[in-house]
Amino acid sequence: MVDSVTTINSDGSRYFLYPADARGRFSLARRLSAYGLIVVYLLLPWIPVGGHPAVFIDIAERRFHFLGYTLAAQDTWLLFFGVSGLGFALFFLTALFGRLWCGWACPQTVFLDHVFRRIERWLEGDAVARRALQLAPMGPSKFARRAVKHLLYFFASLLITHLFLAYFVSLPELWLFMRAAPGEHWAAFLFVFIAAGLLYFNFAWFREQLCIVICPYGRLQSALTDDHTLVIGYDARRGEPRGRAGTPAAGACIACNRCVQVCPTGIDIRHGLQLECIGCAACIDACDEVMTKIHRPLGLVRYDSLAGLTGGVTRWVRPRTILYGGLLLLGIIVATFAFSSVQPANFLIYRMSGAAYFVGAEEVRDQFMVRIVNKRPTPATFTVSLEGLPAGMRQTGFLAPVTLAAQEELVSPLILLIDRKYYHGAFKFTVKVADAARTFSLARSVEFMGPDANLLTEDDHEKHRHR
């Protein structure tokens, strides 16, 4: 019944599913793509790109490396484009293809279907054998199988969480943590074991409940999809009324229930599109297999839009896809602009502590501190130049270019003096920091402060009279 969740009994207890094996083109393609994704996940921290792991979110050093592209903590604002870009991409893909993400790419499905369920299948057999084992009384054989299964589950969970931590601390550091006593890096240790415990619980017991009850993406479907969105559906016009092969006036569906048996979330796809459907395509393969056996056309259950399933034509271009696509495109353009505006250095100028300015016998003096951060993974030479200065100025500090090591930070004074004769009050000037190769420059406007020019002149006259 579509008004209740199959996996929750009416007394609130859990109804465990034993999904049967589905075989077919989608199952094969999904398995291969999932192995590909798992390999990418496991390998990224091992592949060095530009002296760092391919993806290394270095929290300790506040440097974020993505395939040789390094961002600093100052660039965190770019995260906005990362997150909103993922959001728009998901909107766009959902409007076109429904829950493609859930069935093919979501870590929950990838790890559950292609790692944990495989372990279970290998140790406990197919759906019939698994249910029989569940009902069998606990004995040495059952205990041994269960113990090995749960050990393997926990080992797989540990592997996943260790690699996850490696994305943040890098593999050599992770290896160091692993060889040290747990107490020495207790925070990392706790994180890995608590996270592994959660994953173990999730993959061993919780499973489809995460998709059905917790994940918000499934709930958003009704707002993101429409009648022209590609979903997995049952062609009721062809299938109904159901009846065994040979029944007069019966539709194509022979009511073998194979599509229900393979469903990992326990729904009957013939009731139409449902919240629980994660788009795994197992029912397509199951139905196609049966249809092949009884020599009927394939595709009674297939990827199609609700419009297509009711005999209409799927419209790919429609206001919703144009809007989501437009937003995605806009996001990509703005993100490209934002990422290309990231400079390989950071520069700041501020007044030294103490008085704002100093009036000497000959000159008025302002003292600044300049802070330059080299964000590049290589040494770089920077020149500091001043623009918009009036006549009679001189400078100490930053007279020669400075060389900073990779990701080094330099704080050094810049002191400006103006001859009293040329001083006519406070003025603004520009400080520019450029690398020696002139590939970029950063500028900041600074005010040179000083006394009221008239007071300074009166003071000068006073001195002349006393001479």
Added chain:
Amino acid sequence: MNSQPQPPHGPEAEPALRPHSYDGIREYDQRLPNWWLNTLYGAIVFWIAYWFVYMIAGLVPSDGAQVDAAMARIEATKMASSIDVTNDDKFWEMSTNPVFVEAGKQTYNSLCFPCHLASLRGKSENPTAIGPDLTDTAWIHGGTPKEMYVTIKNGVIAKGMPAWDPVIGQKKASEVLAYILSYHKKGGTITLQAP
């Protein structure tokens, strides 16, 4: 072929309905999943335990007390690693230690050179330099190491020498002093000069 046994509330069983009806709209009366309810009960138990441990029994010190304790530890470490900055002999000893002097030179060459020049000779080398000579025998704010340390630490605000203690701290300030003292001899002449 195996078939899934139908769950207890299979296709035939309609879920129970709540008695009320508004404009013909009825509400199902279905039980929440037990695991879901257990998270709620767990949260309630956690809240009571947390309230008891923190607010009633005081088994765990409050955040404020924890911060105070951490600050006290930091202060203690600072005190344990700080040196007696009134001990002239200590500074002279540091000035003959190449490690200290080299470290002081590094800091000097990034922060002090714009005014006192890389040669430390300031106005003696170039009359237009901002800072005075640090290698001669004339001293404006005192020429003993402990007086010089105070000058580095607190600066001479009226003249534009900033207070360096908040910027570089005691260790680096001592190293810079060691570097300056390496240009002098213990017991050398000190001439006090008017500002």
